[in-house]
Amino acid sequence: MSQRRKKNSSDGETKPRTSFVNKFFRSSKLRPTKAESRQKSNDLEAADFQPSDDAQKTENILDAAKPLPSEMELGSRMEKNEQFLQKLGRKAVNKCLDLNNCGLTTTDVREVVALLPLLPDLEKLDISWNDLIGGTLRSVTQQMHLVSKLKILRLGSCRLTTDDVRALGEALEAIPELEELNLSWNSKVGGNLPLILQKFQEGSKIQTLELIDCDLTSEDGAFVGQLLPMMQNLEVLDLSINRNIGDSLNSIAQGLKSTSNLKVLKLHSCGLSQKSVRILDAAFRYLCELRRLDLSCNKELGGGFEDSSAQLATLEHLEVLDLHQCSLTVDDVTSLTQVIPLLSSLQELDLSANKKMGGSSENLLSRLRFLPALKSLLINNCALQSETFTALAEASAHLPALEVFDLSWNKCIGGNLKLLLETLKFSESLQVLRLSSCSLVTEDVAVLGRRGYRMDGNKCHGDNRAQTQQEDSHVQGRMRALKRNGPCRHHNPGLPASETYVHIA
Numbered sequence: 337m338s339q340r341r342k343k344n345s346s347d348g349e350t351k352p353r354t355s356f357v358n359k360f361f362r363s364s365k366l367r368p369t370k371a372e373s374r375q376k377s378n379d380l381e382a383a384d385f386q387p388s389d390d391a392q393k394t395e396n397i398l399d400a401a402k403p404l405p406s407e408m409e410l411g412s413r414m415e416k417n418e419q420f421l422q423k424l425g426r427k428a429v430n431k432c433l434d435l436n437n438c439g440l441t442t443t444d445v446r447e448v449v450a451l452l453p454l455l456p457d458l459e460k461l462d463i464s465w466n467d468l469i470g471g472t473l474r475s476v477t478q479q480m481h482l483v484s485k486l487k488i489l490r491l492g493s494c495r496l497t498t499d500d501v502r503a504l505g506e507a508l509e510a511i512p513e514l515e516e517l518n519l520s521w522n523s524k525v526g527g528n529l530p531l532i533l534q535k536f537q538e539g540s541k542i543q544t545l546e547l548i549d550c551d552l553t554s555e556d557g558a559f560v561g562q563l564l565p566m567m568q569n570l571e572v573l574d575l576s577i578n579r580n581i582g583d584s585l586n587s588i589a590q591g592l593k594s595t596s597n598l599k600v601l602k603l604h605s606c607g608l609s610q611k612s613v614r615i616l617d618a619a620f621r622y623l624c625e626l627r628r629l630d631l632s633c634n635k636e637l638g639g640g641f642e643d644s645s646a647q648l649a650t651l652e653h654l655e656v657l658d659l660h661q662c663s664l665t666v667d668d669v670t671s672l673t674q675v676i677p678l679l680s681s682l683q684e685l686d687l688s689a690n691k692k693m694g695g696s697s698e699n700l701l702s703r704l705r706f707l708p709a710l711k712s713l714l715i716n717n718c719a720l721q722s723e724t725f726t727a728l729a730e731a732s733a734h735l736p737a738l739e740v741f742d743l744s745w746n747k748c749i750g751g752n753l754k755l756l757l758e759t760l761k762f763s764e765s766l767q768v769l770r771l772s773s774c775s776l777v778t779e780d781v782a783v784l785g786r787r788g789y790r791m792d793g794n795k796c797h798g799d800n801r802a803q804t805q806q807e808d809s810h811v812q813g814r815m816r817a818l819k820r821n822g823p824c825r826h827h828n829p830g831l832p833a834s835e836t837y838v839h840i841a
Contacts, residue, residue, distance in 0.1 A: 431457050431458055431459040431460065431485075432458075432459065432460040432462075433451070433455065433458060433460065433461050433462070434460070434462045435448070435462065435463045435466070436462045436463060436464040436465050436466070436490065436492075437464070437465040437466070438463075438466060439466065439468070440463065440466040440468060440469050441468055441469075442468070442469070442472055444469075445469050445472045445475060445476065446475070448463070448476060449475050449476055449478075449479055452476070452479040452482055452483055453479060453482045455483060456482060456483065456485070457485055458483045458485065458486055459485055459486060459487045459488065459513075460486070460487065460488040461483070461486060461488070461489055461490070462488070462490040463476075463490070463491060463494065464490045464491060464492035464493055464494065464518065465492065465493045465494075466493075466494055467493060467494060467495045468495075469494055469495075470494060470495030470496055470497050470500060471497045471499065471500065472500075473491070473494070473496060473497075473499075473500035473503055473504060474499060474500065474503035477503045477504055477506065477507035478503075478507070480507040480508075480510045480511055481507075481510040483511070484510060484511055484512070484513070485511075485513055486511045486513065486514060487513050487514060487515045487516065488514075488515065488516040489511070489514060489516065489517055489518070490516070490518040491504075491518065491519055491522070492518050492519065492520040492521050492522070492546070492548075493520065493521035493522065494522060495522065496519070496522040496524050496525065497524055498524050498528060500524070501522075501524055501525060501528045501531055501532055502528070502531050504532055505531045505532040505533070505534060505535060506535075508532070508533075508535050508536070509535040512541070513541060514541060514542060515541050515542060515543045515544065515569075516542070516543060516544040516545075516546075517542060517544070517545055517546070518544070518546040519532070519546070519547055519550060520546050520547060520548035520549060520550065520574075521548060521549050521550070522550055523549075523550065523551040524551075525547065525550035525551070525552070526550050526551030526552045526553055526556060526578075527551070527553050527555075527556065529547075529550075529552060529556040529559055529560070530556075530559050533559070533563055536563060536566055536567065537566065538565075538566045539566070539568070540566055540567050540568075540569065541569055542567050542569060542570060543569050543570060543571045543572065544570075544571060544572040545567070545570065545572070545573055545574070546572070546574040547574065547575055547578065548574055548575075548576045548577055548578075549576070549577035549578065550578060551578065551580075552575065552578040552580060552581050553580050553581075554580050554581060554583040554584045555584070556578075556581065556584075557575075557578070557580070557581030557583070557584030557585070557587065557588055558584040558587040558588075560575070560581075560584075560587070560588055560591065561584065561586075561587025561588040561589070561590055561591040562587065562591065563591065564588070564591025564592060564594055564595055565591055565594035565595075567595065568594060568595065568596070568597065569597060570595045570597065570598055571597055571598060571599045571600065572598075572599065572600040573595070573598060573600065573601055573602070574600070574602040575588075575602065575603055575606060576602045576603065576604035576605060576606065576630070577604065577605045577606075578606055578607075579605060579606060579607040580607060581606050581607065582606055582607030582608050582609060582612060582634075583607075585606075585608065585612050585615050585616070586615055589615045589616055589618065589619040590619075592619040592622065592623065593619055593622040594622075595622075595623070596622060596623070596624065596625065597625055598623050598625065598626055599625055599626060599627045599628065600626075600627060600628040601623070601626060601628070601629055601630070602628070602630040603630065603631055603634070604630050604631070604632045604633050604634075604658070605632070605633040605634065606634060607634065607636070608631065608634035608636065608637050608640075609634075609636045609637065609640070610636065610637065610638070610639045610640035611640065612634070612637065612640060613637060613640030613641055613644045613645065614640065614643075614644040616631075617644045617645065617646065617647040617648065618647065620647040620648055620650060620651060621647045621650050623651065624650070624651075624652070624653070625653060626651050626653065626654055627653055627654060627655045627656065628654075628655060628656040629651070629654060629656065629657055629658070630656070630658040631658065631659055631662060632658045632659060632660045632661055632662065632686065633660070633661045633662070634662055635661065635662065635663045636663070637662040637663065637664075638662060638663030638664055638665050638668060638692075639663075639665050639667065639668060640668070641664070641667075641668040641671045641672055642665070642667040642668060642670075642671055643671070645671045645672060645674075645675050646675070648675050648679075649674075649675045649678045649679070651679065652679075652680070652681065653681050654679050654681060654682060655681055655682060655683045655684065655709075656682075656683065656684040657676070657679065657682060657684070657685055657686070658684075658686045659672075659686065659687055659690070660686045660687060660688040660689050660690070660714065661688065661689040661690070662690060663690065663692070664687070664690040664692060664693060665692055666692060666696040669692075669693055669696045669697050669700055670696070670699075672700060673697075673699045673700040673703060676700065676703070676704075676707075677703040677704070677706040677707065678706075679707070680706070680707065680708075680709070681709060682707050682709065682710055683709050683710060683711045683712065683737075684710075684711060684712040685704075685707070685710060685712070685713055685714070686712075686714040687714065687715050687718065688714045688715060688716045688717055688718065688742070689716070689717045689718070690718055691717065691718060691719040692719075693715075693718045693719070693720075693724075694718055694719030694720050694721050694724060695719075695721050695723075695724065696724075697718070697720075697724050697727075698723050698724045698727045699727075701715075701724055701727045701728040701731055702727040702728075702730065702731050703731070704728070704731045704732075704734075704735065705730075705731040705733075705734035705735070707735070708734070708735070708736060708737065709737055710735050710737060710738060711737050711738060711739045711740065711765075712738075712739060712740040713735070713738060713740070713741050713742070714740070714742040715728070715742065715743060715746070716742045716743060716744040716745050716746065716770065716772075717744065717745035717746070718746060719746065720743075720746040720748050720749075721748055722748050722752065725746065725748050725749060725752060725755075725756075726755065728743075728756075729755045729756040729758075729759050730759060732756065732759050732760060732763075733759040733760075733762070735763075736763070736764070736765065737765050738763060738765055738766055739765050739766060739767045739768070740767065740768045740770075741760075741766065741768070741769050741770070742768075742770040743756075743769075743770065743771055743774065744770045744771060744772035744773055744774060744839075745772065745773050745774070746774055747773075747774065747775045749771060749774040749775070749776070749780075750774055750775030750776050750777055750780065751775075751777050751779070751780065753771070753774075753776060753780040753783060753784070754779075754780070754783050757783055757784070757787055761787065766836050767836060767837065768836070768837050768839070769789070769836060769837070769838045769839070770838075770839045771838060771839065771840045772839055772840060774840070776840060781840070784838055784840075789836055789837070789838045790836065790837050790838065791837070791838045791839075791840060792837050792838065792839045792840075
């Protein structure tokens with residue numbers, strides 16, 4: 337017996353702690369298999385026939401064997417942790433612990449704290465959307481040094497307190513491999529951002545920084561601008577719904593000049609003004625890798641593109657441009673007419689809720705034909721007029737990749753839908769056509785039915801009262817049949833009707 341213990345302890349063959357972690361990641365049971373039990377029994381029998389050493393050596397060997405009970409305790413703890421995750425309907429797999437939206441309580445946080453030391457290879461920790469854990473983050477961050485390989489940390493909508501924010505700032509230094517940090521929807525981040533990010537060093541590996549709706553102050557915005565040059569690996573920056581950072585845009589834009597790898601920039605609803613366009617335009621020529629630009633819901637932005645959009649054309653890899661609800665003026669539209677058609681990689685364009693576009697966008701909409709990669713075009717609620725609608729309809733014939741087309745809340749479409757459907761009939765990619773509240777008349781709906789579109793909705797708004805009650809009943813019956821049985825493909829063999837849905841409710 338003593339020789340068996342000596343062999344196991346002196347040769348360093350005691351089962352390592354990580355074996356439990358590996359079993360945990362595989363969700364396997366912690367008890368030994370029958371084969372392992374038989375092997376241990378055979379080892380014991382063989383060891384009983386070996387000559388023993390003196391009593392002193394035996395006593396030393398027994399002392400060295402004391403870690404064995406702690407391993408048993410560790411195994412018991414692992415089983416409890418596995419039960420904890422099963423209760424939440426989650427498990428740790430592929431170096432990922434995802435507990436977002438689990439309704440975690442303070443008691444559950446203690447379980448998470450006990451779990452982290454057993455996951456030394458953890459790379460992703462997501463506890464977002466658990467708004468009962470605010471005030472408990474310090475207990476979690478105190479274990480961060482045990483998961484130093486962490487690459488993704490998501491803490492969105494956790495109602496973090498000022499103490500949580502301070503504790504997080506102290507812990508970030510312990511996870512130098514961090515690539516993604518999401519603190520969105522935590523209002524206490526605002527005014528305290530330097531406490532969190534001050535430990536970031538030059539050459540930081542951060543690739544994604546999301547601070548949506550964090551109540552950031554103008555001072556926080558200035559701090560972000562100073563921090564950006566240290567984050568040269570940054571690819572995604574989302575500062576949306578922080579309405580006070582518009583005043584510090586100069587600092588942010590200056591910092592953006594050092595983030596040449598940036599692919600996504602989101603400044604949705606950030607209190608941007610006319611002069612903000614000029615400030616950002618100066619930074620665009622340094623963002624040659626930018627793929628997505630969101631400036632939407634900045635209502636004071638209108639008028640800013642008149643003389644300050646030239647550098648926007650240099651974003652040759654831009655795939656998504658969102659300018660919805662920006663109060664674009666007639667002069668803005670004229671300026672964008674010279675720029676947008678040059679963005680040959682553009683796949684998604686959102687100009688919605690810019691009502692002044694209605695009578696001035698004929699040239700812009702006509703030139704959309706130069707965007708062959710365009711997949712999504714949203715021009716709803718733009719007060720289009722018949723001339724602009726005609727230009728758009730003609731341009732749509734040259735958009736072979738178009739999948740989503742939203743023209744809702746443009747009343748001029750009523751009675752003129754046939755013109756658009758004629759140009760779309762050869763489209764092989766269109767999946768969704770939205771025509772909500774477009775004053776469609778009975779004839780429009782009938783044309784949709786004849787062309788085999790699948791319709792979602794049962795309301796037709798229009799003033800064509802010349803149609804007889806019998807005709808209305810016939811069209812409504814066709815709509816119900818289309819919803820129940822699917823489209824009649826034989827009406828238009830050139831249109832993949834089974835894949836195209838029209839929303840008209």
